Amino acid sequence: MIAQQYLDKWTNLHVLAIGEAMLDCYLEGTSNRLCREAPVPIVDINSLKDVPGxxxxxxxxxxxxxASVSFLSVIGTDLEGDRLKRTLQERGISTHNLIASTQRQTLLKQRISSDSQLLLRCDRGSTENIDPQIENQLIENLNRLYPTCDATVISDYGGGILTPRIIQTIAQLQTQYPRTIVVDSKQLKNFQFVNITxxxxxxxxxxxxxEISALKGKERIQQIVDWGAKLLDLINTQLAAVTLDAEGAIIFERNNPPYIxxxxxxxxxxxxxxxxxxxxGLTLALAAxxxxxxxxxxxxxxxxIVVTQPGTTTCSLSALHQSLSGNQKLVVSRESLVTSIQEHRNWKHKIVFTNGCFDLLHLGHVTYLKQAKQLGDILIVGVNSDESIRQLKGANRPVNCLSDRLAILSALESVDYVIPFAESTPSELIKIIRPDIYVKGGDYTPEMLPEVPLIEELGGEVKILPYVSNISTTAIVNRIYQTFSKLPSI
Ligand SMILES: Nc1ncnc2c1ncn2[C@@H]1O[C@H](COP(=O)(O)OP(=O)(O)O)[C@@H](O)[C@H]1O
Ligand SMILES: O=P(O)(O)OC[C@@H](O)[C@H]1O[C@@H](OP(=O)(O)O)[C@@H](O)[C@@H](O)[C@@H]1O
Known part of the structure; x- marks a missing residue:
């Protein structure tokens, strides 16, 4: 199986994540003068951003x-706890299993930057072990969720969540319901009896x-190659991925040489x-x-992918697909779309935009995309996500998954960029692209398109191209069904 098929597989998985929830707060500003009390800069803050940490x-x-995630952690009953919950809810993550304790302060990691230069990080929050009552609630949640999940990932920052009793509970659950379990911990030795993956x-x-001394830079690679295999026995695990920041990672598996x-x-x-x-990524790929x-x-x-962006960020499924496919035409983030559009505007290019499902690409699609490209310099195609197609066309569609549809469209000479979208209409994309021309195939009239007023408001023009008759994905699906359902099965 190629790498990308595991990505498709893991979207059906449910992962239990447990560890210290933190609120990463980024305060960004500018500085033009020094403080009178001490030689430190005065920063005029102009933006505050909260991110899950x-x-x-x-x-x-x-x-x-x-993938789906159930997140188990303990926060305080404070403002920071509410802010942290909001960041999770904004990302579609349930906060039902976050226990709020009156005895604790939510962990806060506040970073202050001036003109993108980090000046200071201020930490606050409880790091002592959770008390037995909270521990009981966490154990209750673990017992309820562990058997229903496909995998568990432990992010143990040593902030009092992974107590001996919690680890013991995980060990017992793992014996009863063996799962893929991956541990990232500041105190890995505590997990040697858990039977981790x-x-x-x-x-x-x-x-x-x-118990070896610290080296610097690339010297660390040979040192870890020489010593790292011992980790497998020390922690009693099948796989050890030692990450060396800028130098990448070294993988150890039993009976295999180290892999850099x-x-x-x-x-x-x-x-x-x-x-x-x-x-x-490691947990999902192993579980898949x-x-x-x-x-x-x-x-x-x-x-x-995340190290190309500042601050605490996440990797999207589409960005990973793009990176693994090496597809240059695929634009995965709205940020990179903004950058590409700006470049084309600087070059005074005429931008044509269209959108659709493009499931089972056929002659009608290819003809209209070719004509669309001839209307300008650059053709951008917005492509519906699988879920949005299911909503539009029913549970049996699409026939081809998003990553395949994106790859097929990208192979067309007429198409310059493909960009997936999950919303019910492409309005958000249109607001970013501000196309000179918005194109749809002749199976639509302007009255059927809710995007038309927006395009016109943005100064663009709407063009409906001639319909290539009797060709559609639905017609192809029906023809296959009628032809093959009459044949004896092979
Ligand atoms: N400066 C960097 N340049 C490029 N890749 C990096 C850098 N820092 C981290 N990475 C990538 O992130 C992975 C994990 O980073 P690392 O800093 O080792 O882990 P941790 O954040 O747990 O300390 C690395 O194996 C590497 O792939
Ligand atoms: O352990 P301490 O330093 O007290 O707290 C954690 C922080 O250093 C940061 O550690 C980072 O992880 P990486 O370690 O970069 O993967 C992220 O989890 C951030 O969200 C978090 O703020």
Missing amino acids: GAANTAANIARLG AIKPNYQQAIQLL IPSHPTSNSQATGAGDTFVS GAAGKLAASIASATAA
Whole structure:
């Protein structure tokens, strides 16, 4: 199976994520003067951004990579707790299993930057072990959810959630209901009796466990290649993925030589949370059935995506598809769409936009896309997500999944960019693209298109191209059905 098929498979999985939920708060501003009290800059804050951090970032990555997630953690009954819940809800993650304790302060990691330069990180929040009453509630949640999930990912930042009793409960559940279980922990030794599938120590954690001294830069690679296999016995696991930040990762499996996955170094200031993303990708790929090296390569591809963006970020399923496919025409994020559009505007290109399902690409599609391209310089195609097609056309559609439809459209000379969208209309894309010309095939009239007023408001023109008669995906599906349902089965 190729890597991307595991991505399709994991969208049906349900993952249990457990660990310290944090609120990452980014305060961004500018600074033109020094403070009178001490030689420190005065920063005029002009933006504040809340993002899920720590184990909440792992849960957010699992969700953005397309799987379902149940997130177990403990926060305080404070304002920061409410802000953290809001960040999770905005990302479609349920906060029902977050226990709010009056005895605790939500973990807050506040970063202050001036002109994109990080100046200070201020931490606050409870890190002592949760009290026995809260522990009981967490154990109740674990007992309820563990058997229903396909995999578990533990993000243990040593902030009091993974107590000895919680780990013992996980060990018992794992014996009763064996699952893929991947652990990212500052105290990995605590998990040696859990029968875990894989561990993901970073360099610091690995050398601490191996009791070897710290080296710098690339020297670390040979050191970990020489010593890392010991981790498998130390923690009693099948796979150890040691991540070495800018130097990538080294994978250890029993009876196999170490496997090095290099990375393209970027600045460490962009790498916040890359470990959370890596462990999310690793858990999903292993749970979907990928073998160790492939699972780790997929995990590394997820981390490579987040390190290209500042701050704590997540990797989307479509970005991962794009990265694994090497498809240059696929635009996966709205941010990169904005950048590409700006470039074409600078070159005074005339932008044509159309959208649709493009399920079972046929002559009608190919003809109208070719004509659409001839109306301008650049043709951008918005492509409905699988879920939006199910809503529009019924549960049996699409026939071809999104990643296949994107790859097929990208192979056409007439198409310059393909961009998936999950909304019921392409209005959000239109607002970003502001097309000079909006095109639809002749099976539509302007009255049928809710986008027309928006296009006109933005100064664009709507064109309906001639309909290629008697050709449609529905007609093809019906013809196949009628022809083959009459034939004896082979
Ligand atoms: N500076 C960087 N440049 C490129 N890739 C990086 C960088 N930092 C992290 N990564 C990627 O993220 C993965 C996990 O990062 P690492 O910093 O080792 O973990 P953690 O965040 O848990 O400390 C690495 O294996 C690598 O793929
Ligand atoms: O452990 P401490 O430093 O107290 O707290 C965690 C932070 O350092 C950050 O660690 C990062 O993870 P990575 O470790 O970069 O994957 C992310 O989880 C951030 O959301 C989080 O704020």
